[in-house]
Amino acid sequence: MPSPRYHREIPARYRLEAGKxxxxxxxxxxxxxxxxxxxxxxxxxxxxxxxGTVVTSTVIHVPPDEFLNEAPYAMAVVETPEGARFMTQVVDCDPSTVLPGMELDLEFRLIRKEGNSGILCYGHKGVPG
Ligand SMILES: [Zn+2]
Structure with missing residues (x-):
């Protein structure tokens, strides 16, 4: 089951709301x-x-079960123009090309389905700009 915390955060996540x-x-x-x-x-x-701009990146070859059919994929720490840093999956490109300094667009996309319940989780993913 998705955590209650996740659901509470959805509106803030969708709007990319951060605290300053x-x-x-x-x-x-x-x-x-x-x-x-x-x-x-x-x-x-x-x-x-x-x-956002990629600060550090890593290629995941052995992912958690729910991402198994997406491997290998790149995870990156990105920094937005406001200075917020967070981890995001980078999609729509060869993961080996995701390097520090790369510019990404953050798109709101389906992240995963939660088990057999079919609950969908959405969040931002990085797409090369
Ligand atoms: Zn402070």
Missing amino acids: CSGCGKVLYPERKVCPACRGQEMETVNLSPT
């Missing part, structure tokens, strides 16, 4: 209650641009 720390200006995605950089608890909600 009022204390130090760090942008966090997904938004968190406490800033890991300065421990500040005041967050302003900001919408991220649906683009």
Whole structure:
């Protein structure tokens, strides 16, 4: 079963809503209650641009079961123009070509079906721009 947390986060995920720390200006995605950089608890909600630059990447050859038929695929840490960093799957390209500095568009897509229940999980994936 998908976790309740996942469902609660869907609207924020769809809009790429992030939290910007009022204390130090760090942008966090997904938004968190406490800033890991300065421990500040005041967050302003900001919408991220649906683009990012690859910071680091790795090719997954042995994925978790639900992604088995997608391997190999690339996972990348991307940074948006606002400075938020998060991990995303990169699709529609040869995974070996996903390298730091590559520009990606973040598209909202189906990520996986949850088991036999057929519940669909959506999220952003990186697509070479
Ligand atoms: Zn902070």
